[in-house]
Amino acid sequence: MSVQTTTTTTTKRKPTGRAGIIDGKLYLSQGITRNLAPAHGNGGQFDSIPVVDLSAIVSPNPDAKALETLVTQVKDACMRVGFFVVKNHGIDWSIVENAFAALEEFFGLPMEKKMAVHQSKSPSFMGYEEPYYTNVDRLKKGDLKESMTTAYDPWTDELGVGNEMPKLLLRENLWPNAEDAPKFRPAMEAYRAACLSLMRKLIRVLALAMEEKETYFDKKITYPIAGIRALYYPPQTTSEDEETGLGAHTDVQIMTMIAQKPYNAQSLQVLNAKGEWIYPELPPETFVVNLGDMVARLTNDTFVSTVHRVRNDGPDAVGRYSMPFFFGLSNDELISTLPQFIKEEVPLNPNYKDPVTGYEHYNKRMRIAHHDHPTADGKTSAALPLGMTKIDGVFVSGL
Known part of the structure; x- marks a missing residue:
């Protein structure tokens, strides 16, 4: 079996603005500053988004x-x-269509x-956000x-641990009344299960691309981040300094997988x-995958966590539905930069000097991004209590 990468013919509309770019440096509202050209490597050197075929990991007889x-191919991307x-990801697309209907x-x-x-x-940033609730740019x-x-939810995950997941790490969902939206909860849970199953395979490919054993992440995803952010973007007709769909940002976790409708929006x-x-x-029945900040730290x-945004404008714009699935390690897992990525010619990024848990990283970012949220004032700690931190799935004394 051969696996081919197809590079898309990418449309370049003239950018409507530079969204926080000043003198070659990008300023993001979450307190992140980025150089457009990376300090090392070839990150950012692209003018199209590659397409990869996942047949090799979903086939019952992998080659x-x-x-x-x-x-x-994944490493290069x-x-x-x-x-x-x-593409060829193995997810039954009727699950995705049912989720869009929901x-x-x-x-x-x-x-x-x-x-x-x-x-x-x-308290854990679950639930509904009305238009203009966030203002990233x-x-x-x-x-x-x-x-x-x-x-x-560790109880609906077929590999979940149920009550063994620490209560502090549970993010309790706010579901709409089943009489008002009967499709929503079952469709989201089915979509989550399908995406999670694929991500458990794809993260093994990521481990190999990082020159680790394919099982490197297995003990680090006992109760993974597996969040869905269902989104609706109406068409925009105003200028960029007035509003946008979602301002320029990077994602927090390991990987994000997105389906959108219309697929060619x-x-x-x-x-x-x-x-x-x-x-x-995006060809029909495909997802776009992007890396988050935790991979950049590792x-x-x-491996680059690339800045992106949403602007649903243009003469042919229609309402766009989007379902990002955010995948990350167990939130009590301590994350440090891997030694093979620290070299004399590539010194450690000073921002990565101290290891961090996903719990702390996520809460700090959310409190800045959601400045009107009740927790945004920082009166409660973003860090885990002493004794709750794990390395490779095992509690470590003193952390």
């Missing part, structure tokens, strides 16, 4: 050569782009029904989107080292 080719589109059902509810499960009622109005976020934009916003081209920025 060793095909897997080797896939690892090579991780080092240059931080994004890639996946999004239409939920976002079509009267506002008071949606506000009943508003994110401000959740600090624009006049903010982010023109609606979202509904739900989290991993040109709204997601990925920033390259030349300061150009590139639009991924690899000392050799």
Whole structure:
């Protein structure tokens, strides 16, 4: 079996702005500053988003050569782009279509029904966000989107540990009333299960691309991050300084996998080292995958967590539904930069000097990004209590 990578013909519309780029440096509202050209490696050197075939990891009889080719292709995408589109992923697309139908059902509810499960009622940032609730780029109005976020559940995961998951790490979901939106919860849980199953395979490819054993992450994902952020972006007609769909940002976790409807909507934009916003081209029944900041930390920025945003504008823009699935390690797992990525010519990024848990990293980022949330004032600790931190799935005394 051979695995081919197809590079898309990428449409480049003239960027409507430079969203925080000043003198070659990008400023993000979460307190992140990035040089457009990375300090080392070839990150950002792209003008299209590669497409990779995942047959090698979903086939019942995987071919060793095909897997080797896939690892090579994923590694290249991780080092240059931080994004890639996946096809032949093995997910029954009816699960995705049912989830999109559930999004239409939920976002079509009267506002008071949606506000009943508003994110401000959740200490862990689960629930509904109305238009302009976030303002990532600090624009006049903010982010023109609606979202509904739900989290991993160890009782519905076929490999979950149930009550063994620490209560502090549970993110309790706010589900809409089943009488108002009967499709929503079952469709989200089915979509989560399908995405999680694929991500447990794909993270083994990532481990091999990082020159680790394919089982490197196995004990680190006992109760993984597996969040879904259901989104609706209406068409935009205003200028960029007024509003955008979602401002320029990087993702928090290990990997994000996104389905969108319409599949060919040109709204997601990925920033390259030349300061150009590139639009991924998604063939039918495919997902776009991108790396998050935790992979950048693990690899000392050799694998890139690339800045991206959403602008649902243009003469042909229609309402866009999107379902990012965020995948990360168990939130009590301590993360340090791997030694093979620290060299004399590539010294450790000073920001990565101290190991961090996913719990601390996530909470610090969310408190900054969600400045109106009840926890945003930082009165409660973002760190885990003493004795709750693990390394490779095992509690470590003194941490």
